[in-house]
Amino acid sequence: MRGGRLSRREALAALSTAGLSATTLRLLGGSAWADSPPDAVGPGGIPLARPNRPVKLPVFQKPIESGLKPEKGGTFNIFNYADYVDKKLLDAFAKKYDVNVQVTTFDSMDQAITRLATKAVRNMDVTNVISNRIAQAVAGKLVQPINKDYIPNLQKNCWPQFMSPFYDVDAQYTIPYTVYTTGIGWRSDKVSEDIPKMENPWSIFWQSEKYKGYVSILDDSREALVAAMLYRGEYDLNTEDPKVIDKALEDLLALTSICNVKVNITGYQTLPEGSCWLAHNWSGNVLSAVLAFMPEGGDPTQIQYWAPPPGKGPIQNDMWAVCAGSKKPVLAHLWLNFLLDEDNAYHNFVDYNGYQPPQNSITPERLVASKLIPENLHTAIMTAKDLGPDSLQEAALTNEGLKLWQSAYARFNGG
Incomplete structure (x- = not known):
């Protein structure tokens, strides 16, 4: 089946419950807060991030040290929506780093946060996450801060906004995936x-x-x-x-x-x-x-x-983070870097899921010139200028x- 995005968006559309379960809210420190947007906070007392009101997330542990060698053998565990990464990419990563790659899927971000918080899933190395849930993941200590020495493709290939996005100032926890x-x-x-x-x-x-x-x-x-x-x-x-x-x-x-x-x-x-x-x-x-x-x-x-x-x-984006309980944290960082490789990101987009990665090399002009999309759809391709403090998210x-x-x-x- 081609439509990696089918399962992805069906999952989002299936979300019908009003937030996390009471048990998980207690785990994450959540509660109902007064409706006063400038002062409203979420789990753990973290302010609600907005494009014009960036939030720097708290750090509960140090990032891994630089210069460590990737872990060898065993299984590298990815927690993700079904069919959201091309299997060819998964196989290429497995071959490059001599590791088995296992994808465990979830049906919604509510389910993902709940399963991580309650330890219904264990030993996950990386997870997909969205901007309006990253603070919950941090408050619950479900993800760990990243060391960008292992992720040079972030600075090299991605839109400048993602060096310090409003929901994660200084990109302490996340790298972008699609916009x-x-x-x-x-x-x-x-x-x-x-x-x-x-x-x-x-x-x-x-x-x-x-x-x-x-x-x-x-x-x-x-x-x-x-x-x-x-x-x-x-x-x-x-x-x-x-x-x-x-x-x-x-x-x-x-x-x-x-x-x-x-x-x-x-x-x-x-x-x-x-x-x-x-x-x-x-x-x-x-x-x-x-x-x-x-x-x-x-x-x-x-x-x-x-x-x-x-x-x-509306303009939105999905992202990746390293799980707090990762048994292969170096390899997890290298996975993030692998996804941001210019060729990997491009082919995952045009050959598989159809959702644009925020890469400097992907422009409306390039896609139209290569005849991948007709001129009339250049409006469906975003540029970095579409994001900013006045963007609606x-x-x-x-x-x-x-x-x-x-x-x-x-x-x-x-x-």
Whole structure:
């Protein structure tokens, strides 16, 4: 199966519980905090990071020393979403360092944090993590600080923002893996509106009566509500105001009668096959549509994508960290460096999962010139300038805020 991103995004979409279990929250030191964004804190008293309010995470142990040799033999354990790294890459790493590579999978970030915290999984060396959960992992002492002497490809190949991201100042714990925007994908042979030129392109979903049965909204508790908020000109993607969230829910519910909206994460497949004409979508899904799922004889120039300009729409990233209990910490650092190798990152992207790594060498111009993607999809490729203190990111919420979002989404998706 090609769609490494299918399992990845299905996992995120499946998240339906309001935060971690009570047991795990106690392990991580979590509790519900007052809804006062500048002062709100999360597990362990760590402030809630925002692009314009960076947070330096506490350090509970020293990084490994420089100059150590990689551990030999045995098994190197990767904790990750299913099908999120090309098996060819896994095999190449195993061969290079003479080690067996074992991938243990999880279905959601909630599950990943819970399983690590309760020691339901043991001896993990590295884990995938997302920006709004890294503070939980640090508070729970589930990950260890990294020694960047072992990871020269971070400085050499990656966007400068990731040398000190807002959620992990000085990159003490993380290296980036993929970046993506959230926007609108559509078929130009079916949708007549010039969506990018609309006064508010998000309004297309609430004007889609003539496309009834061929419209979809992302099956994701944050993204779906955010689309409705952007339709109303609300740009606080991390609001915990019940009135704003309730209005977003009301607008989402209206889509059932307007266009009989479908709720899914399969725009990478439904757009190219023609079963969907207008889709709330991730940039990586649209790229996957032309890189992996375009049917024989299909025309990739008919697939279009619009995302808001920087600071006006969601932009997110996934990352990797070294587990606190790693038995092979040197090899774990080398895995991080291996993923950031220019060729490895490029081929994992274009040959497998379709989600862009934030590498300096990957540009819209390069991908279009190489004919990997048509000119009309250059908008799905991000550049470093898209990230900054004014970028909109779905960041960490207080536990009470998370419950508000999850509850509203459950009411929408439950019909």
